[in-house]
Amino acid sequence: MNGQIGAALAVSTVIFALRPDLESGFSTLWLPLVRRTREPYLDQWALPGGGLPTDEELAGAAARTLRETTGLTPKYLEQLYTFGDPGRSPGGRVVSVVYWALVESDEAALAVVDKNVQWFSADHLPPLAFDHNRIVEYALWRLRTKVEYSRIAHAFLGETFTLAQLREVHEAVLQKALDPANFRRTIESSGTVVDTGQRVAGVPHRPPRLYRYNDSVHAVDSGALEPAIG
């Protein structure tokens, strides 16, 4: 760690939530973006974020800038990757430590929405400021890889859920329809969920069973995305 050379440091955050696609009605991944109010990239959409003050933890700066712009305070906010290509920002090198989070729909509904903060479908983004399209693509890739071997889908669901709700999360993340019977067999044989013995209230005829995650199964991830470190 000799001879460090100063560089501008920033944090940015990718937040995913499930929302219905406006055309198909199926759940898809959405994320909030913030309109830039200064150059460079004036008026273009960008990930929530900002510069890193000298005395603030990286995760703290990510949480604060996210809260200030969108009003969101996700339970899980974890480091995704650090982007530092010399040419990624005009007018001087900026290294961005990127965090990410998944939020439940109820939580997502609390986000600020105005002319400078809006939700976009993750697979239909406009050209974003800086290399933020590439950052979102990387986050999507990580999410789609992780959903297959971890309980990451849990972050989108409440404490209990139906198998149909769990399947819907997998379908939204993987962008493909899954056969309900096959999905049920796969999930049940994995042992990752437990039948709570309860059923959805207020459904008169054959209400669906409610499941919860099986905490006794070793989770690859301890949090939503990546284990907390420390």
Place this chain on the structure above:
Amino acid sequence: MNGQIGAALAVSTVIFALRPDLESGFSTLWLPLVRRTREPYLDQWALPGGGLPTDEELAGAAARTLRETTGLTPKYLEQLYTFGDPGRSPGGRVVSVVYWALVESDEAALAVVDKNVQWFSADHLPPLAFDHNRIVEYALWRLRTKVEYSRIAHAFLGETFTLAQLREVHEAVLQKALDPANFRRTIESSGTVVDTGQRVAGVPHRPPRLYRYNDSVHAVDSGALEPAIG
């Protein structure tokens, strides 16, 4: 990405290789460390690394500082995590982007070893400079988690290997003995390795079969540790 505030940026690298434990003879994880030749932490051991020049890619800086100090040029060098606690470096904040790599024993044997570069057993480290003990602990944790669901062990092996060699890698990483018959059944049923039809040369009586990784199986990771991005 407004209002970025300058901070010192550095890169460091954790390199793991398998070497026999000096007492037990069993394979264990080792890593090369570099003795610091200046303050702070003069004469203490530290991860290979250095400051980030303005025009160098993060991964390029990690590879260069690693090569300059240890002579190693790993095939896979991937981003692990960015450490940026305000108090982690005396005399001014330093944010370190940490890379990691796994190297085969043949490659590790080419590393420079002198009074300022030495290999240490990953589980028996002296107090290192800065927060480097914590960084190594985090890397070990990630490695031990990943070996269970990815083909990460491959990075320690050549193109073909015996099941005993593969088991030895898992044993070294997980720090526990694995039953050979159970391990064989688990690996064979996973479909992740393929019998090449060849056997180890030069062994007259029942030479062990040689296997290779099954490239048609979806790999969670495309490289050694983390998929390349870009």
